[in-house]
Amino acid sequence: MAQAAAVAKPPPSTAQPPPGKERRRRRGAGASPRRLPYLLIAPAALLMLGFIAYPVISVFYYSLRHYNPTKPWRDGFAGLDNFVTAFTDDPDFWRTLGFSLQWVAVEVVLQLLLGLALALLVNQTFVGRALARALVFSPWAVSGVLTSTIWLLIFNSQTGITRYLADIGIGSYGTSWLSDTGTVFPAVVVAELWRGVPFFAILILADLQSVSKDLYEAAEVDGASRWRQFFHITLPHLKDAIILSTLLRAVWEFNNVDLLYTLTGGGPAGETTTLPLRIASIAVDSHDFGYASALTAIAFVILLFCSLLYLRLSKFGGQDT
């Protein structure tokens, strides 16, 4: 929750360099202390300018152009053509955008609720806690592609879980949840949950460590029930952590390409194609970089707008903290 701390409460004691520092400058590692901070951030700043800022600007630039390496004769200024096409002439744009929002909403809400429950659970004192924590957190380190690998093995129609379920009389042989438009959504949601819940659980558990025990003791003395303790002590304390991890996760899930690309390839019948997947396929298959950039620009604006709205609605880092 570094961001939480960085935005909400810059500790006044350390934000300012302690007085007296300037007097002791002497041998400042070969640079005068005035220039030193700039030298120190220079490598990071240059890398970010070159490989983050410049690409962002060029996305907006390309979005206003026809740009397709396979059709160079059409290249040139396009004005808002690409955007007009997206909004009026591309049903796939609306469909993939809608699926993206559905995907983000379902994943983030379920991950947050399960992650919170899991964090509270492994925050209790019990025998075997360290091992239990290590085990339930372990999918956090697993990649999207490996998650796909695992769930492809589970969902495959011949030797997947449905076969063994059919053996004991549940369902029928040869069912493949990933290729049926009715079951593919819950199937990929479960696969992503498996990997995503530990993220929330780890961050929330970390934040739980800093709740003062005195508060619970006082509440206990006052006879507050565990539910009341949760709603009046734990939840307010976790507020910033929850807001920030939810926001980061939402952006992250919006752009999650690894899992869907490898597990379903956006199928069946385009049923699980998110906007970023569609952008990637436009760029890779039809090389229409201009149009792909326009869709990317739209995605940027949506992400920015949602982030601001969310921070605003949740009054993040308000005076009460």
Added chain:
Amino acid sequence: MTATLTAPGKAAADAGTGSTMIGRTPRRQIYLPLGLYLLFTLIPFYWILLFAVRPTGSTSLVPWPITFEHFDKVWTERSFATFFQNSLLVGVVSMVMTTLVALAGGYALARFDFRIKRGFMLALLCSQFIPGALMLVPLFEIFAELRMINSLASVVIAETVFQLPLSMILLSGFIKNVPYVLEEAAWVDGCGRFRAFCAVVLPALRPGLIAVGSFAFVHSWNHFLFALMFLSDQGKQTIPVGLATLMGADSVDLGALAAGGVVAAVPVVIVFAFIQKWLVTGFSAGAVKG
């Protein structure tokens, strides 16, 4: 895996020993949901191990006798030996670069007040919301311009850049937790700023460096998209791309796929086992109190 599966049961047997935790939760309310969640977590791991070590065509749920034919196959025939080397190179180099660059920047943010500091902080926070996945086209152009397409350097740079913001914020939080007076005392003793940093700050930063370094390694090891887009030679590809290729084949060889997945998991499991006890404290010490 079997040893770990029995843990909750064993723990439940010991549950008679009372707890002094405030607001005790009955044992049943802990072990029942925990056991269920453990099943959800562990069955998929068991499943991939099962497929990796049982012979082709077997449908037994107990992998005995085990076979290594699938591992032989992915390692040699499917070039996972090469992919493994490439992934390791990308992971280690990005880890070192990310940590060094973030350490320098994080130190500046933690210890100095300079004119563009607020703007730079804001840029770091904002770049969290800029997804690498949407930047493939312009990044591809840049690397083409730099003649780095099909070179592991492009992937290393891209991984490093997209990890820098978070790593820098985390490390500056850890550095702020090291009292400034310790450094000042070292200067009084005649150390230069750099020597004081090495002697005083660096040792105290160990947990922070471990956390940031291992995030960077695990992330680059796992990441798929940049390698997929920037590397086209088969000999240059990384493990996630190799796995995706196995999955994309017309008739998927499940045994080989499972073995490939296990190979992909090994370094991550080692790193995770090493850092997991720092995972929670690392976040709380370095970041939350930041």
